[in-house]
Amino acid sequence: MQHFNPIFFQSQEIDNRRVYDGGLLNNYPVDIFLRQQKQEWLVEFVALYLGRVGPSPLRARWIIGDLLAIWLDRSDADVVDRSANDTVTIDTHPVGTIDFDLTEDEKDFLVLAGRAAALEFLQKRGVLEPSRSALVQQAREKADAARARIVAMRRKRRRLRCLIAVIAALAMVALGWRVFA
Numbered sequence: 001m002q003h004f005n006p007i008f009f010q011s012q013e014i015d016n017r018r019v020y021d022g023g024l025l026n027n028y029p030v031d032i033f034l035r036q037q038k039q040e041w042l043v044e045f046v047a048l049y050l051g052r053v054g055p056s057p058l059r060a061r062w063i064i065g066d067l068l069a070i071w072l073d074r075s076d077a078d079v080v081d082r083s084a085n086d087t088v089t090i091d092t093h094p095v096g097t098i099d100f101d102l103t104e105d106e107k108d109f110l111v112l113a114g115r116a117a118a119l120e121f122l123q124k125r126g127v128l129e130p131s132r133s134a135l136v137q138q139a140r141e142k143a144d145a146a147r148a149r150i151v152a153m154r155r156k157r158r159r160l161r162c163l164i165a166v167i168a169a170l171a172m173v174a175l176g177w178r179v180f181a
Contacts, residue, residue, distance in 0.1 A: 027076055028076045028080055029079075030086075046087075046088065046121075047086060048114075049080050049088070049090065050097075051090075051091070052091050052093055088114075089117060089121075090110075090117040092110060094154055095109065095110060103153075109147060109149075112143040113147070116140045116142070116143040117143075119132075119135065119136045123136050
């Protein structure tokens with residue numbers, strides 16, 4: 001018997017216990033990985049973190065959204081900070097984890113953002129030769145340019161949806177007045 005997850009995915013049952021996809025807490029389980037190792041100081045790893053690190057820029061939005069973000073991100077930020085030297089942080093903004101229908105441009109942006117973050121990580125760890133710093137800068141510029149295009153495209157789509165909603169509302173009001181007139 002399948003149960004519906006409160007938000008996006010159907011829950012599954014394992015050993016007669018309902019389990020969910022996650023996404024609410026501990027999306028970056030490096031601390032769990034390290035606890036399972038017998039001698040943490042011997043463990044060397046490289047992890048990927050998809051998302052912003054540090055405070056998000058202030059935007060005009062609902063307080064409930066801010067509080068939800070704080071609640072969902074509370075454990076990840078600490079773990080990412082503690083593991084910063086072993087983490088490739090890929091800022092996927094404005095693409096989010098529940099953006100299921102990505103355009104080709106959005107997919108390309110994610111690849112560019114990942115490549116830039118990986119090169120920056122390697123540079124920070126001293127793995128890249130200093131002569132390759134131009135390559136790192138070039139990758140960052142491409143990713144940032146792609147991000148700017150995606151942000152502009154999403155704003156344009158949002159404005160278009162708002163315009164369509166206003167036109168639809170006005171049409172319904174006009175039709176309503178004709179029906180009652």
